[in-house]
Amino acid sequence: MASSSEFSPTGRRYAPGTPTGFRLWWHRHRLTIIPYFYIAPFFILFAIFLAWPVVRSFYLSFHKQQGISTPTFIALDNYINLVADPRFKQSLLNTTVYALGSLFVQIPLAFILAAVVNSKLVPWANAKSFYRLSYFVPLLTSAVIASLMFSILYDYNSGLINSYLVRLFGEEAKVGWVRNASVVKVSIILLLVWRFTGINSLYFVAGLQNIPKELEEAASIDGANWWQVLIGITIPLMRPVILFVTVTAINGSYQIFAEPYLLTGGGPRDQSLSIVQYLYNTGFSYFNLGYASAIGYTLVTIIVILAILNLRFFGAFREDQ
């Protein structure tokens, strides 16, 4: 098929290895042309199903479109309405609380677990791998299955958690996990901690194993205590992993949908409503497509700003990164 054939399409005989015309051109350029055929299927789908909708959504966010009506240009009205929208503000607050939950509960917990498992506090190699393996268990479920499981555990009258609380502390210790407005966010954070602490811990374990043992040992021989080793050596060397885990956790928290949607439906009184669920309700229950697109772009802006802040905070632009 390539240059090895000795015959041109007209049947004229050429000396082997001397293609002419199109074949010569093809022979010279095929290595820069073929890759375009390889990337074309990907980029065609990419353009249709990602790039175009991204642009279209941006366009729609400056328009009013109700259902299948023609979009009418309203400039920044969607965004201005969004700033004043109490439901949006509530969903932004809730989602931020979820993100703070992963930042200040889940990630430190994951780090401690990883540090302990990786330390001499767990001296047995098979115990180390047992702990690591058990971190995977929650990852085998989907958000939907995890939410359904937790809705049973959280059941007010007979759920496992309240049953134990009643047994230990009496009837008034019952908690309205999914019906008490001031508790729902905690319930959802607990579910997220259950689902994601393990995976983050695995990332930390992998990072800790890359730190040369000699460094930490040299420091402790020089008289540094465990706290000084942690602050002075371990955490600085773990910076890329911590950055990755933080960015992923914040991204994930701001995009949360299934857990509050299935556990509480966003309630009570919108106290667990997430941004994505508000987008979903706006777009697919009220068919307010322009407004929903504006919510989408606000979400993008938030995520990008937080990612940049994170990069700055962890100094990822430095040379050694």
Add this chain to the structure above:
Amino acid sequence: MTTTVQTTPASGPRYSGIQIRNGALVSLANFFLLIGVLLAAVPFIYMISASFKPQNEIFTFPVQIIPKEPFFDNYTTLIGETLYLRWFLNTAIVAVGRTSLSLLLCMLAGFAFAKYDFPFRRVLFVMVLASFTLPFEVVLIPLYTMMVRLGWLNTYWVLIVPFAASAFGIFLARQYALALPTELMEAARIDGSSELGIFFRIAIPNLRPALAVMGIIFFQASWNDFLWPLIVLNDSTMYVINLALPTLRGPYGDQYGLVLGGAVIAVIPIIIIFFAMQRYFIEGIMAGALKG
């Protein structure tokens, strides 16, 4: 401080340097770690155990992990009286379809980005990488409108095609293909192999681990998807499992036996993949860290 407590079993690892100073501390740490393991496992065990109980026993307290007598009605009802088998089949078709298509697209493109030099290579690749940062929700509205226009609602296409071009997939594929020795390709070229022949006979066989890792990532993502099916499917015969499970709770939302049985069956394929391909499964999960 000088008393060293020997806690290592004879077969355990020998570690040099500082010995464990405090056996009590070791016990305490492991005690808390075991509680953590228990907490991670409890919802899972509870789910399996409750799926073998009749509705009125699910909530009995104290919990009996092993049901008094195993009760299979949840499973027989699920298979006999609901569309569960159909939903399972739908989920499987979509997951296999999306995985195969994604693998082909991403391997071809990733291979091209890694092993060929062509104009705009960098720009095009950076464009793909930039799309990483975009949350999927931003395209939800226009993508849905497009699906309506295409008449794709309640089809398999709607779940397979729009997400086949995975940016993360192409990134991983390129990463793996970079490690492929270029000499191998040169040799094949001299032997008269076509470029497509090089891809199928040299790249693909040598990138089997990459195929496994990416395949697991794509399969799991598709199997666990919820938001997109929720939007584009409303015909219950086309439901995927994740969409169907919450509806099994019944009109009062309390038929948990069926839900849990359905959830247990839904987790089985993922568990099988986990145990059969543990190395690749873990690598796939850790591959996420490559992004950072």
